[in-house]
Amino acid sequence: MKLHISIFQLPDGMHIATCAEIPMCQVLRQNKGHAIQDVKKMVRKFLEERAEQGRPFVPELREFEVENITLNE
Numbered sequence: 001m002k003l004h005i006s007i008f009q010l011p012d013g014m015h016i017a018t019c020a021e022i023p024m025c026q027v028l029r030q031n032k033g034h035a036i037q038d039v040k041k042m043v044r045k046f047l048e049e050r051a052e053q054g055r056p057f058v059p060e061l062r063e064f065e066v067e068n069i070t071l072n073e
Contacts, residue, residue, distance in 0.1 A: 001047075003059070005039055007032060019043050021059035 004020040009032070017035035019025040025042040029035035050057045 003043060005036060007035060021061060022046055022057075 003022070005017055006020055007015060007017045009015050013030065015029055015032045015035040017027050017029070017032075017039040019039055019042075022043055025039055025046055027035050027038045027042065029038060047057055
């Protein structure tokens, strides 16, 4: 199964990593690499727990378009 990680840096330098398909799997770390590593661990644990409970996880993603947003400077 291929999943996607979204990562971005906050103004204070912290990094947020989230699994796109499992939004409750989200971490906040000072280091980008650690954020990616930790969110992957969280996803694995989530999937293992679901499997143990006999509840398969089948993600559903949908795309949508947003109009261009212009920043007022």
